[in-house]
Amino acid sequence: MRVNLLDFDRDGLIGHCAGLGEKSFRATQLFRWIHQRGVADFTQMTDLAQSLRLKLHDCAQVQDLRVVSEHVSADGTVKWLFDVGDGNAIESVFIPEDDRGTLCVSSQAGCAVACRFCSTGHQGFSRNLTTAEILAQLWHAEHELRRRLATTERVISNVVMMGMGEPMQNYNALIPALRAMLDDHGYGISRRRLTVSTSGVVPMIDRLAQDCPVALAVSLHAPTDALRDSLVPLNKKYPLDELMSACHRYLVHAPRDFITFEYCMLDGVNDQDEHAQALVQLMRHGAGRGVHAKFNLIPFNPFPASGLKRSPQAVVQRFAQHLQDQGFVTTVRKTRGDDIDAACGQLAGDVKDRTDVGRRLARTTISISNFQNPSSKHEH
Ligand code: SAH
Ligand code: SF4
Numbered sequence: 001m002r003v004n005l006l007d008f009d010r011d012g013l014i015g016h017c018a019g020l021g022e023k024s025f026r027a028t029q030l031f032r033w034i035h036q037r038g039v040a041d042f043t044q045m046t047d048l049a050q051s052l053r054l055k056l057h058d059c060a061q062v063q064d065l066r067v068v069s070e071h072v073s074a075d076g077t078v079k080w081l082f083d084v085g086d087g088n089a090i091e092s093v094f095i096p097e098d099d100r101g102t103l104c105v106s107s108q109a110g111c112a113v114a115c116r117f118c119s120t121g122h123q124g125f126s127r128n129l130t131t132a133e134i135l136a137q138l139w140h141a142e143h144e145l146r147r148r149l150a151t152t153e154r155v156i157s158n159v160v161m162m163g164m165g166e167p168m169q170n171y172n173a174l175i176p177a178l179r180a181m182l183d184d185h186g187y188g189i190s191r192r193r194l195t196v197s198t199s200g201v202v203p204m205i206d207r208l209a210q211d212c213p214v215a216l217a218v219s220l221h222a223p224t225d226a227l228r229d230s231l232v233p234l235n236k237k238y239p240l241d242e243l244m245s246a247c248h249r250y251l252v253h254a255p256r257d258f259i260t261f262e263y264c265m266l267d268g269v270n271d272q273d274e275h276a277q278a279l280v281q282l283m284r285h286g287a288g289r290g291v292h293a294k295f296n297l298i299p300f301n302p303f304p305a306s307g308l309k310r311s312p313q314a315v316v317q318r319f320a321q322h323l324q325d326q327g328f329v330t331t332v333r334k335t336r337g338d339d340i341d342a343a344c345g346q347l348a349g350d351v352k353d354r355t356d357v358g359r360r361l362a363r364t365t366i367s368i369s370n371f372q373n374p375s376s377k378h379e380h
Contacts, residue, residue: 004063006132009179035186038143065136077337088126092137095336102158105137108165113199115232119303120164128170134177158193168201178212202238205246217260223278244287258292265316266300267309276322295330
Protein backbone atom coordinates (compact mmCIF):
# COMPACT_ATOMS: atom_id res chain seq x y z
CA MET A 1 0.00 0.00 0.00
CA ARG A 2 1.24 3.43 -0.88
CA VAL A 3 1.45 5.80 2.07
CA ASN A 4 -0.82 8.85 2.00
CA LEU A 5 1.38 11.91 2.46
CA LEU A 6 -1.59 13.86 3.86
CA ASP A 7 -1.09 11.77 7.00
CA PHE A 8 1.99 13.76 8.03
CA ASP A 9 2.78 17.11 9.55
CA ARG A 10 6.11 18.49 8.33
CA ASP A 11 8.17 16.73 11.00
CA GLY A 12 6.43 13.49 10.13
CA LEU A 13 7.18 14.01 6.45
CA ILE A 14 10.81 14.78 7.25
CA GLY A 15 11.00 11.50 9.16
CA HIS A 16 9.34 9.61 6.33
CA CYS A 17 11.64 11.12 3.73
CA ALA A 18 14.69 10.35 5.89
CA GLY A 19 13.65 6.72 5.54
CA LEU A 20 13.89 7.20 1.79
CA GLY A 21 17.37 8.69 2.17
CA GLU A 22 16.24 12.27 1.57
CA LYS A 23 17.37 15.41 3.40
CA SER A 24 14.90 17.43 5.45
CA PHE A 25 14.79 20.41 3.06
CA ARG A 26 13.52 18.05 0.36
CA ALA A 27 10.67 17.02 2.64
CA THR A 28 9.86 20.69 3.22
CA GLN A 29 9.78 21.30 -0.53
CA LEU A 30 7.44 18.32 -0.94
CA PHE A 31 5.25 19.59 1.92
CA ARG A 32 4.96 22.98 0.22
CA TRP A 33 4.00 21.44 -3.11
CA ILE A 34 1.26 19.46 -1.44
CA HIS A 35 -0.20 21.98 0.98
CA GLN A 36 0.68 25.41 -0.41
CA ARG A 37 0.22 24.58 -4.06
CA GLY A 38 -2.33 21.77 -3.84
CA VAL A 39 -0.34 19.53 -6.15
CA ALA A 40 -0.94 15.77 -5.85
CA ASP A 41 0.94 14.63 -8.95
CA PHE A 42 4.65 14.11 -8.24
CA THR A 43 5.61 14.64 -11.87
CA GLN A 44 4.52 18.28 -11.55
CA MET A 45 6.86 18.93 -8.62
CA THR A 46 9.50 20.29 -10.90
CA ASP A 47 12.16 21.31 -8.41
CA LEU A 48 12.37 17.83 -6.90
CA ALA A 49 15.02 15.50 -8.35
CA GLN A 50 13.68 13.07 -10.90
CA SER A 51 14.96 10.19 -8.75
CA LEU A 52 12.91 11.36 -5.77
CA ARG A 53 9.81 11.83 -7.91
CA LEU A 54 10.13 8.27 -9.13
CA LYS A 55 10.65 6.96 -5.61
CA LEU A 56 7.57 8.81 -4.40
CA HIS A 57 5.54 7.54 -7.30
CA ASP A 58 6.32 3.96 -6.20
CA CYS A 59 5.64 4.25 -2.49
CA ALA A 60 3.49 7.29 -1.83
CA GLN A 61 0.43 9.22 -2.91
CA VAL A 62 -1.58 12.30 -2.06
CA GLN A 63 -5.00 10.79 -1.60
CA ASP A 64 -7.95 13.18 -1.55
CA LEU A 65 -11.32 12.34 0.02
CA ARG A 66 -14.07 11.14 -2.28
CA VAL A 67 -16.78 13.75 -2.67
CA VAL A 68 -20.30 12.40 -2.40
CA SER A 69 -21.96 15.76 -2.82
CA GLU A 70 -21.45 19.45 -2.63
CA HIS A 71 -24.11 22.00 -1.76
CA VAL A 72 -23.86 25.74 -2.10
CA SER A 73 -26.16 27.87 0.00
CA ALA A 74 -27.78 31.11 -1.12
CA ASP A 75 -25.53 32.87 1.42
CA GLY A 76 -22.37 31.41 -0.13
CA THR A 77 -21.82 28.67 2.45
CA VAL A 78 -20.47 25.49 0.85
CA LYS A 79 -20.97 22.05 2.35
CA TRP A 80 -19.11 18.97 1.22
CA LEU A 81 -20.15 15.44 2.06
CA PHE A 82 -17.15 13.09 1.86
CA ASP A 83 -17.27 9.30 1.74
CA VAL A 84 -14.86 7.71 4.22
CA GLY A 85 -15.77 4.12 3.45
CA ASP A 86 -17.95 1.41 5.01
CA GLY A 87 -21.07 3.52 4.57
CA ASN A 88 -19.67 6.40 6.63
CA ALA A 89 -19.58 9.99 5.50
CA ILE A 90 -18.33 13.19 7.05
CA GLU A 91 -19.03 16.81 6.32
CA SER A 92 -17.04 20.03 6.05
CA VAL A 93 -18.52 23.49 5.74
CA PHE A 94 -16.96 26.64 4.29
CA ILE A 95 -18.40 29.90 5.61
CA PRO A 96 -17.40 33.06 3.73
CA GLU A 97 -17.57 36.34 5.62
CA ASP A 98 -16.41 39.85 4.80
CA ASP A 99 -13.14 39.64 6.66
CA ARG A 100 -12.43 35.92 6.74
CA GLY A 101 -13.12 32.52 5.27
CA THR A 102 -13.79 29.81 7.85
CA LEU A 103 -13.72 26.05 7.33
CA CYS A 104 -15.57 23.86 9.81
CA VAL A 105 -13.79 20.49 9.94
CA SER A 106 -14.91 17.05 11.19
CA SER A 107 -12.77 14.84 13.43
CA GLN A 108 -14.79 11.62 13.65
CA ALA A 109 -17.45 9.72 11.75
CA GLY A 110 -20.26 10.06 14.29
CA CYS A 111 -19.58 10.88 17.93
CA ALA A 112 -19.62 8.90 21.16
CA VAL A 113 -20.49 11.81 23.46
CA ALA A 114 -24.16 11.70 22.47
CA CYS A 115 -25.27 15.21 23.40
CA ARG A 116 -29.03 15.47 23.43
CA PHE A 117 -29.25 18.42 21.04
CA CYS A 118 -26.74 17.18 18.43
CA SER A 119 -27.66 15.20 15.36
CA THR A 120 -24.12 13.79 15.03
CA GLY A 121 -24.46 12.58 18.62
CA HIS A 122 -27.76 10.91 17.84
CA GLN A 123 -26.12 9.01 15.01
CA GLY A 124 -23.71 7.20 17.37
CA PHE A 125 -19.98 6.64 16.92
CA SER A 126 -18.54 4.93 13.84
CA ARG A 127 -14.81 5.59 13.92
CA ASN A 128 -11.99 8.06 14.34
CA LEU A 129 -10.76 9.85 11.24
CA THR A 130 -7.08 9.55 10.34
CA THR A 131 -4.83 12.61 10.23
CA ALA A 132 -5.05 12.40 6.43
CA GLU A 133 -8.85 12.44 6.52
CA ILE A 134 -8.88 15.47 8.82
CA LEU A 135 -6.26 17.37 6.84
CA ALA A 136 -7.68 16.38 3.46
CA GLN A 137 -10.85 18.34 4.30
CA LEU A 138 -8.78 21.53 4.38
CA TRP A 139 -6.57 20.46 1.46
CA HIS A 140 -9.62 19.75 -0.69
CA ALA A 141 -11.61 22.84 0.29
CA GLU A 142 -8.75 25.33 0.05
CA HIS A 143 -7.48 24.22 -3.34
CA GLU A 144 -10.92 23.59 -4.81
CA LEU A 145 -12.07 27.08 -3.78
CA ARG A 146 -8.89 28.66 -5.16
CA ARG A 147 -9.48 26.93 -8.50
CA ARG A 148 -13.09 28.08 -8.62
CA LEU A 149 -12.20 31.62 -7.68
CA ALA A 150 -9.20 31.59 -10.01
CA THR A 151 -6.92 32.87 -7.29
CA THR A 152 -3.56 31.80 -5.90
CA GLU A 153 -4.28 33.64 -2.68
CA ARG A 154 -5.36 31.89 0.49
CA VAL A 155 -9.15 31.53 0.73
CA ILE A 156 -9.45 29.87 4.14
CA SER A 157 -8.10 32.04 6.96
CA ASN A 158 -9.76 30.29 9.92
CA VAL A 159 -10.35 26.66 10.82
CA VAL A 160 -12.75 25.49 13.52
CA MET A 161 -12.84 21.88 14.67
CA MET A 162 -16.61 22.09 15.02
CA GLY A 163 -17.84 19.61 12.44
CA MET A 164 -18.77 16.05 13.27
CA GLY A 165 -17.12 14.35 16.22
CA GLU A 166 -15.29 15.17 19.42
CA PRO A 167 -11.75 16.18 18.36
CA MET A 168 -10.32 15.52 21.83
CA GLN A 169 -11.42 11.90 21.60
CA ASN A 170 -9.28 11.56 18.48
CA TYR A 171 -6.29 13.33 19.91
CA ASN A 172 -3.43 11.45 18.27
CA ALA A 173 -4.74 12.03 14.78
CA LEU A 174 -5.75 15.61 15.57
CA ILE A 175 -2.36 16.97 16.60
CA PRO A 176 -0.41 16.40 13.35
CA ALA A 177 -3.38 17.82 11.40
CA LEU A 178 -3.36 20.97 13.54
CA ARG A 179 0.40 21.31 13.15
CA ALA A 180 0.16 21.14 9.36
CA MET A 181 -2.56 23.79 9.44
CA LEU A 182 -0.37 26.11 11.54
CA ASP A 183 2.83 25.46 9.60
CA ASP A 184 4.06 28.41 7.54
CA HIS A 185 5.12 25.89 4.90
CA GLY A 186 1.57 24.46 5.04
CA TYR A 187 -1.49 26.66 5.51
CA GLY A 188 0.01 29.28 7.81
CA ILE A 189 -3.20 29.59 9.85
CA SER A 190 -2.44 31.67 12.91
CA ARG A 191 -2.77 30.12 16.36
CA ARG A 192 -5.72 32.32 17.28
CA ARG A 193 -7.55 31.54 14.04
CA LEU A 194 -7.44 27.80 14.63
CA THR A 195 -10.04 26.67 17.15
CA VAL A 196 -10.54 23.30 18.78
CA SER A 197 -14.03 22.90 20.18
CA THR A 198 -14.60 20.33 22.90
CA SER A 199 -17.46 19.06 25.01
CA GLY A 200 -14.96 18.96 27.87
CA VAL A 201 -12.43 16.10 27.74
CA VAL A 202 -10.38 17.43 30.66
CA PRO A 203 -7.13 15.44 30.35
CA MET A 204 -6.86 16.31 26.68
CA ILE A 205 -7.38 20.02 27.35
CA ASP A 206 -4.22 19.80 29.45
CA ARG A 207 -2.35 17.95 26.75
CA LEU A 208 -3.41 20.40 24.07
CA ALA A 209 -2.02 23.27 26.16
CA GLN A 210 1.36 21.55 26.06
CA ASP A 211 1.34 20.13 22.55
CA CYS A 212 -0.42 22.72 20.44
CA PRO A 213 -1.97 25.68 22.26
CA VAL A 214 -4.51 26.88 19.72
CA ALA A 215 -7.75 28.74 20.50
CA LEU A 216 -10.04 26.69 22.72
CA ALA A 217 -13.84 26.64 22.62
CA VAL A 218 -15.68 24.72 25.32
CA SER A 219 -19.26 23.58 24.72
CA LEU A 220 -20.82 24.54 28.02
CA HIS A 221 -24.60 24.68 27.38
CA ALA A 222 -25.55 24.67 31.06
CA PRO A 223 -24.53 26.49 34.25
CA THR A 224 -25.07 23.60 36.68
CA ASP A 225 -23.95 19.98 36.79
CA ALA A 226 -27.51 18.69 37.08
CA LEU A 227 -28.57 20.36 33.83
CA ARG A 228 -25.29 19.75 32.02
CA ASP A 229 -25.40 16.04 32.94
CA SER A 230 -28.67 15.79 31.04
CA LEU A 231 -27.43 17.63 27.93
CA VAL A 232 -23.77 16.61 27.64
CA PRO A 233 -23.38 13.12 29.17
CA LEU A 234 -19.59 13.57 29.39
CA ASN A 235 -20.26 16.01 32.23
CA LYS A 236 -20.80 13.04 34.54
CA LYS A 237 -17.18 12.08 33.98
CA TYR A 238 -15.74 15.61 33.97
CA PRO A 239 -18.07 17.88 35.96
CA LEU A 240 -18.00 21.66 35.87
CA ASP A 241 -15.46 22.05 38.71
CA GLU A 242 -12.92 19.96 36.82
CA LEU A 243 -13.76 21.50 33.49
CA MET A 244 -13.30 25.04 34.78
CA SER A 245 -10.01 24.11 36.48
CA ALA A 246 -8.79 22.78 33.13
CA CYS A 247 -9.80 26.08 31.50
CA HIS A 248 -7.78 27.96 34.12
CA ARG A 249 -4.76 25.80 33.46
CA TYR A 250 -5.17 26.20 29.70
CA LEU A 251 -4.85 29.95 30.00
CA VAL A 252 -1.83 29.91 32.34
CA HIS A 253 0.57 29.71 29.41
CA ALA A 254 -1.34 32.23 27.35
CA PRO A 255 -2.63 34.92 29.68
CA ARG A 256 -3.74 37.16 26.81
CA ASP A 257 -6.02 34.47 25.44
CA PHE A 258 -9.57 33.60 26.44
CA ILE A 259 -11.84 30.58 26.36
CA THR A 260 -14.93 30.77 24.16
CA PHE A 261 -17.86 29.13 25.89
CA GLU A 262 -20.45 27.89 23.46
CA TYR A 263 -24.01 27.77 24.68
CA CYS A 264 -26.70 26.23 22.54
CA MET A 265 -30.01 27.97 23.26
CA LEU A 266 -32.75 25.41 23.89
CA ASP A 267 -36.30 26.64 24.39
CA GLY A 268 -37.34 26.38 28.04
CA VAL A 269 -34.40 24.10 28.89
CA ASN A 270 -31.37 26.33 29.49
CA ASP A 271 -32.43 29.76 28.24
CA GLN A 272 -34.32 31.30 31.18
CA ASP A 273 -33.29 34.18 33.47
CA GLU A 274 -32.46 31.71 36.22
CA HIS A 275 -29.95 30.03 33.88
CA ALA A 276 -28.33 33.32 32.93
CA GLN A 277 -28.06 34.19 36.64
CA ALA A 278 -26.59 30.78 37.47
CA LEU A 279 -24.09 31.22 34.64
CA VAL A 280 -22.96 34.57 35.97
CA GLN A 281 -22.70 33.00 39.43
CA LEU A 282 -20.55 30.17 38.04
CA MET A 283 -18.21 32.56 36.25
CA ARG A 284 -18.01 35.27 38.93
CA HIS A 285 -18.11 33.31 42.18
CA GLY A 286 -18.00 29.62 41.29
CA ALA A 287 -15.50 27.31 39.60
CA GLY A 288 -15.24 29.58 36.58
CA ARG A 289 -14.07 32.55 38.60
CA GLY A 290 -11.10 34.23 36.95
CA VAL A 291 -11.33 32.33 33.65
CA HIS A 292 -10.99 34.89 30.88
CA ALA A 293 -14.14 34.01 28.97
CA LYS A 294 -16.28 34.99 26.02
CA PHE A 295 -19.70 33.58 25.34
CA ASN A 296 -21.06 32.49 22.03
CA LEU A 297 -24.78 31.77 22.07
CA ILE A 298 -25.81 29.35 19.33
CA PRO A 299 -29.46 29.28 18.32
CA PHE A 300 -30.36 25.59 18.40
CA ASN A 301 -30.72 24.00 15.00
CA PRO A 302 -33.63 21.63 15.45
CA PHE A 303 -33.89 18.14 14.08
CA PRO A 304 -36.93 15.95 14.69
CA ALA A 305 -35.39 13.19 16.84
CA SER A 306 -34.19 15.70 19.44
CA GLY A 307 -37.63 16.68 20.70
CA LEU A 308 -36.13 20.12 21.46
CA LYS A 309 -36.97 23.57 20.15
CA ARG A 310 -34.96 26.67 19.29
CA SER A 311 -35.23 29.53 21.79
CA PRO A 312 -37.19 32.50 20.45
CA GLN A 313 -34.95 35.29 19.24
CA ALA A 314 -36.12 37.68 21.97
CA VAL A 315 -35.15 35.13 24.64
CA VAL A 316 -31.69 34.73 23.10
CA GLN A 317 -31.26 38.52 23.07
CA ARG A 318 -32.39 38.80 26.67
CA PHE A 319 -29.93 36.09 27.75
CA ALA A 320 -27.12 37.80 25.82
CA GLN A 321 -27.99 41.16 27.37
CA HIS A 322 -27.91 39.65 30.84
CA LEU A 323 -24.36 38.37 30.29
CA GLN A 324 -23.26 41.62 28.66
CA ASP A 325 -24.63 43.66 31.56
CA GLN A 326 -22.43 41.60 33.83
CA GLY A 327 -19.39 42.47 31.74
CA PHE A 328 -19.06 39.31 29.63
CA VAL A 329 -18.33 39.67 25.95
CA THR A 330 -21.21 37.77 24.35
CA THR A 331 -22.01 37.13 20.72
CA VAL A 332 -24.95 35.39 19.11
CA ARG A 333 -23.97 33.11 16.26
CA LYS A 334 -25.57 33.85 12.95
CA THR A 335 -26.95 30.70 11.43
CA ARG A 336 -25.50 30.12 8.03
CA GLY A 337 -26.27 27.65 5.30
CA ASP A 338 -29.66 26.77 6.81
CA ASP A 339 -31.07 25.95 3.39
CA ILE A 340 -28.47 23.20 2.86
CA ASP A 341 -28.50 21.76 6.41
CA ALA A 342 -25.01 23.10 6.95
CA ALA A 343 -25.68 24.75 10.29
CA CYS A 344 -24.07 23.67 13.54
CA GLY A 345 -25.11 20.29 14.80
CA GLN A 346 -27.00 19.38 11.67
CA LEU A 347 -24.11 17.46 10.24
CA ALA A 348 -25.15 13.84 10.16
CA GLY A 349 -23.45 12.56 7.02
CA ASP A 350 -25.70 9.57 6.64
CA VAL A 351 -24.66 7.80 3.45
CA LYS A 352 -26.01 4.65 5.06
CA ASP A 353 -29.40 5.83 3.91
CA ARG A 354 -29.01 5.46 0.18
CA THR A 355 -32.27 7.20 -0.62
CA ASP A 356 -31.08 10.19 1.32
CA VAL A 357 -27.88 10.29 -0.72
CA GLY A 358 -30.01 10.34 -3.81
CA ARG A 359 -31.99 13.24 -2.43
CA ARG A 360 -28.82 15.07 -1.45
CA LEU A 361 -27.21 14.50 -4.83
CA ALA A 362 -30.29 15.72 -6.60
CA ARG A 363 -29.95 19.01 -4.81
CA THR A 364 -26.26 19.41 -5.55
CA THR A 365 -25.32 22.68 -7.13
CA ILE A 366 -21.82 23.23 -8.38
CA SER A 367 -21.72 26.96 -8.53
CA ILE A 368 -20.02 29.27 -6.13
CA SER A 369 -20.53 32.42 -8.07
CA ASN A 370 -22.57 33.92 -5.26
CA PHE A 371 -19.74 34.69 -2.93
CA GLN A 372 -16.75 36.98 -3.15
CA ASN A 373 -13.25 35.82 -2.50
CA PRO A 374 -12.71 37.03 1.06
CA SER A 375 -8.94 36.52 0.86
CA SER A 376 -8.38 39.94 -0.59
CA LYS A 377 -9.25 41.33 2.82
CA HIS A 378 -7.20 38.91 4.95
CA GLU A 379 -4.24 39.79 7.02
CA HIS A 380 -1.50 37.59 5.69
N1 SAH B 1 -17.67 17.82 19.66
C1 SAH B 1 -17.23 19.16 19.75
C2 SAH B 1 -17.14 19.86 18.42
C3 SAH B 1 -18.23 19.58 17.42
S1 SAH B 1 -19.83 20.21 17.81
C4 SAH B 1 -18.09 19.95 20.71
O1 SAH B 1 -19.14 19.45 21.12
O2 SAH B 1 -17.68 21.06 21.06
C5 SAH B 1 -19.62 21.96 17.50
C6 SAH B 1 -20.61 22.86 18.23
O3 SAH B 1 -21.93 22.68 17.70
C7 SAH B 1 -20.70 22.54 19.71
O4 SAH B 1 -20.67 23.71 20.49
C8 SAH B 1 -22.05 21.88 19.79
O5 SAH B 1 -22.56 21.97 21.07
C9 SAH B 1 -22.85 22.63 18.76
N2 SAH B 1 -24.07 21.95 18.36
C10 SAH B 1 -24.28 20.63 18.28
N3 SAH B 1 -25.55 20.37 17.88
C11 SAH B 1 -26.14 21.57 17.69
C12 SAH B 1 -27.44 21.96 17.26
N4 SAH B 1 -28.35 21.07 16.91
N5 SAH B 1 -27.70 23.27 17.18
C13 SAH B 1 -26.76 24.19 17.50
N6 SAH B 1 -25.52 23.88 17.90
C14 SAH B 1 -25.21 22.57 18.00
FE1 SF4 C 1 -20.29 15.01 19.90
FE2 SF4 C 1 -19.97 17.67 19.95
FE3 SF4 C 1 -22.24 16.55 19.00
FE4 SF4 C 1 -21.74 16.48 21.61
S1 SF4 C 1 -22.06 18.31 20.36
S2 SF4 C 1 -22.46 14.75 20.35
S3 SF4 C 1 -19.52 16.21 21.62
S4 SF4 C 1 -20.19 16.36 18.12
